[in-house]
Amino acid sequence: GAGVSQTPSNKVTEKGKYVELRCDPISGHTALYWYRQSLGQGPEFLIYFQGTGAADDSGLPNDRFFAVRPEGSVSTLKIQRTERGDSAVYLCASSRDRVGSEQFFGPGTRLTVL
């Protein structure tokens, strides 16, 4: 595709449920990033993939959060036992490679935990 796509665009769930958020990066981009943006704040880094491996997961807030990128393209962010504090816009970005490349952002998934 022409840009980074994310699905769903909106997700409403109940506290305690499991959710999966999907990111389709730009074709050929080896680096993929997940960020989280709470209302009125700038995005915060969650995890970075180079290829299939998570090169840096230091931003994941706790072990309820997990992300995979099994074939080095599409990535899924998984959140277990969701809490109301997880409500935010989850942004995905991709770049051509790791060093010095511009990141291209998807439209985000707005997650609301009731």
Add this chain to the structure above:
Amino acid sequence: KNEVEQSPQNLTAQEGEFITINCSYSVGISALHWLQQHPGGGIVSLFMLSSGKKKHGRLIATINIQEKHSSLHITASHPRDSAVYICAVRGGGATNKLIFGTGTLLAVQP
């Protein structure tokens, strides 16, 4: 204290005015990004710079590495420029992750 600070947080301008948004950072960086985010929309990269100055249309971005400061200028502002403008820095090291400021909400009134 945030590693990336922006000012002002909110800015209202009249159409045609010259606008400046400032960004200061406290960490070593390899590059600085200026990004634009419209309400309900995704993030668009405006500039990526590591030194000096860049210009694209009515937008100008400057960076002073020694002072750890960058500015985004908009000349002849227009209502369609209304958006959140975010400064983000890329640190050194093995990760290309961005550290973001909290953004500046700009409203340009006709």
